Amino acid sequence: MIGRLLAALLFCHGAQAAGVVSLNLCTDQYLVQLAPEQVAALSPLARDPSLSVVAAEAARLPWVRADAEAVLKLAPDWVLAADWGAQTTLQALERRGVRVVRSALPEDFPAIRVETLRLARLLGVEARGVALLAQMDATLAQVVPGPALAATVLEPRGYTAGAGSLADSVLRAAGLRNAGMGRRQDLETLLAHPPALLVMTDAPAYPSLATDFLRHPALARLPTRHLPPASLVCGGPWSADAVRALAP
Amino acid sequence: MIRGLAALVLGLTALGLLLGAAGFGLPQSEILWQLRLPRTVLAGLVGAGLGLSGAVLQGGLRNRLADPGLLGIGGGAALGAVVAFYWGLSARFAPALPLGGLAGAGLACAALFALAGRAPSAPSLILAGVALSALASALLALALALAPNPFALAEITFWLMGGLQDRSLDHLALAAPPILLGLILLLRLGPGLDALALGEDVAQSLGRPVGRTLLWAAIGSALAVGAGTAVAGSIGFVGLVVPHLLRPQLGERPAGLLPAAALAGAALLLGADLLARAAPLLLPLSQEPPLGVLTALLGAPFLVRIARQVAP
Numbered sequence: 369m370i371g372r373l374l375a376a377l378l379f380c381h382g383a384q385a386a387g388v389v390s391l392n393l394c395t396d397q398y399l400v401q402l403a404p405e406q407v408a409a410l411s412p413l414a415r416d417p418s419l420s421v422v423a424a425e426a427a428r429l430p431w432v433r434a435d436a437e438a439v440l441k442l443a444p445d446w447v448l449a450a451d452w453g454a455q456t457t458l459q460a461l462e463r464r465g466v467r468v469v470r471s472a473l474p475e476d477f478p479a480i481r482v483e484t485l486r487l488a489r490l491l492g493v494e495a496r497g498v499a500l501l502a503q504m505d506a507t508l509a510q511v512v513p514g515p516a517l518a519a520t521v522l523e524p525r526g527y528t529a530g531a532g533s534l535a536d537s538v539l540r541a542a543g544l545r546n547a548g549m550g551r552r553q554d555l556e557t558l559l560a561h562p563p564a565l566l567v568m569t570d571a572p573a574y575p576s577l578a579t580d581f582l583r584h585p586a587l588a589r590l591p592t593r594h595l596p597p598a599s600l601v602c603g604g605p606w607s608a609d610a611v612r613a614l615a616p
Numbered sequence: 617m618i619r620g621l622a623a624l625v626l627g628l629t630a631l632g633l634l635l636g637a638a639g640f641g642l643p644q645s646e647i648l649w650q651l652r653l654p655r656t657v658l659a660g661l662v663g664a665g666l667g668l669s670g671a672v673l674q675g676g677l678r679n680r681l682a683d684p685g686l687l688g689i690g691g692g693a694a695l696g697a698v699v700a701f702y703w704g705l706s707a708r709f710a711p712a713l714p715l716g717g718l719a720g721a722g723l724a725c726a727a728l729f730a731l732a733g734r735a736p737s738a739p740s741l742i743l744a745g746v747a748l749s750a751l752a753s754a755l756l757a758l759a760l761a762l763a764p765n766p767f768a769l770a771e772i773t774f775w776l777m778g779g780l781q782d783r784s785l786d787h788l789a790l791a792a793p794p795i796l797l798g799l800i801l802l803l804r805l806g807p808g809l810d811a812l813a814l815g816e817d818v819a820q821s822l823g824r825p826v827g828r829t830l831l832w833a834a835i836g837s838a839l840a841v842g843a844g845t846a847v848a849g850s851i852g853f854v855g856l857v858v859p860h861l862l863r864p865q866l867g868e869r870p871a872g873l874l875p876a877a878a879l880a881g882a883a884l885l886l887g888a889d890l891l892a893r894a895a896p897l898l899l900p901l902s903q904e905p906p907l908g909v910l911t912a913l914l915g916a917p918f919l920v921r922i923a924r925q926v927a928p
Binding site for chain 2: 413419524526551552554555556557559574575576578579581584586589
């Protein structure tokens with residue numbers, strides 16, 4: 369009797385609609401842009417408009433915590449994740465025979481092209497991937513670089529974008545020179561040696577000391593360009609919009 | 617003594633305006649007025665509040681181990697400020713930040729007196745303080761973990777260990793009035809504390825009942841420590857160390873200690889903050905050491921020494 373009940377329960381779980389589970393904010397955005405119909409669940413961060421460019425779509429899709437049991441209950445066809453974060457969860461899933469695809473999270477435009485096509489093929493929507501890249505290239509082609517100003521991308525807590533980061537690629541694509549070193553910058557040094565242009569993503573809606581730093585009155589005097597909050601979080605075809613917003 | 621301490625505070629304040637991450641010397645006016653001035657004045661005010669409330673609490677509780685940080689008042693203040701800040705109250709109404717600190721510190725004071733009684737023995741006072749501190753820091757971590765905020769966990773460090781980096785004139789404007797009010801209230805407690813030192817009955821017959829003295833001590837400490845913690849995080853041990861440094865020179869009478877304790881607290885925190893600023897210039901550090909870590913490095917050995925004296 370109990371055995372039959374258990375079997376029924378297990379069968380119920382196994383019979384739920386399958387699809388792809390994404391456990392990383394960046395792969396969430398790829399998955400939603402490439403194949404929203406295949407989403408079994410996204411990470412909860414995907415719904416945060418200050419972190420995700422697909423927050424509106426993600427709000428209508430299911431989400432799951434990075435927890436092996438919760439993911440197994442969804443019985444996904446496969447799981448999309450990153451090289452870092454939640455690795456113990458991913459290993460537990462792989463031990464249970466779930467296929468896990470890890471994305472290297474591209475930080476520049478050549479890598480974005482490669483990753484978009486790879487994920488599109490894995491999802492069986494190659495044409496969609498090609499279309500997204502064509503749109504990205506059209507946006508990038510519109511950008512006419514101005515004078516190569518020294519720009520510093522200032523992130524919460526005063527971190528700056530270093531060489532090889534996504535923000536660095538976006539600056540260079542917009543014709544700017546990255547003056548940040550990837551180190552943490554205190555306000556005093558920044559004011560003593562101000563860059564020609566300060567780039568900040570709009571602080572998210574929730575209060576924190578980290579984002580309070582960006583609102584310090586002493587920064588108000590410096591020439592600043594604001595980007596939408598989620599635009600520099602993850603590299604993807606949408607990163608072209610940040611380049612267009614920065615170009616003169 | 618008072619004159620010497622006042623000169624020391626002035627000297628350290630001047631140094632505070634001359635030293636920063638941009639180097640030593642008079643900086644451009646923006647750095648001077650918007651960064652170094654609020655930071656330096658806040659260090660002085662917060663330190664004065666901690667030092668003076670330490671002296672008042674040690675007198676009022678007739679216990680050498682009393683310190684707003686050790687007794688959980690700083691922890692309660694940090695918890696109140698965290699709730700006001702991360703739950704968005706201070707974004708809508710800026711004074712909610714110091715008010716949250718005040719409320720937390722006030723609640724911690726009330727709980728402390730309820731737990732430890734009027735003239736607690738050293739162990740019972742410290743145990744009540746340890747319990748309150750543990751409760752406050754656990755609730756603080758819980759409040760930050762529940763806050764809808766990816767930076768919140770990194771910010772626990774600030775609230776538990778304090779810091780004054782990149783504070784603005786806005787922070788100064790929010791914190792200075794309650795701290796100053798608290799300092800005035802606490803400085804007026806000298807006669808009450810002196811009477812209390814002679815015993816509760818004597819104090820009563822002198823027209824200075826214990827209850828009233830302790831109530832004002834709690835209100836003054838809540839104002840000074842609560843508002844200070846709301847902008848600088850929890851900074852421990854200043855209130856413990858300062859009266860002990862002063863007693864050999866100024867004697868045991870609580871009233872004689874109070875003005876000096878405020879000045880010495882200011883000097884101590886100004887000095888610690890200067891050390892925090894100088895550390896990345898002198899050592900290959902990527903960031904400043906938290907202020908509360910420096911005061912704890914100074915204060916913890918002191919606590920050990922006092923505990924040895926107090927222990928039977």
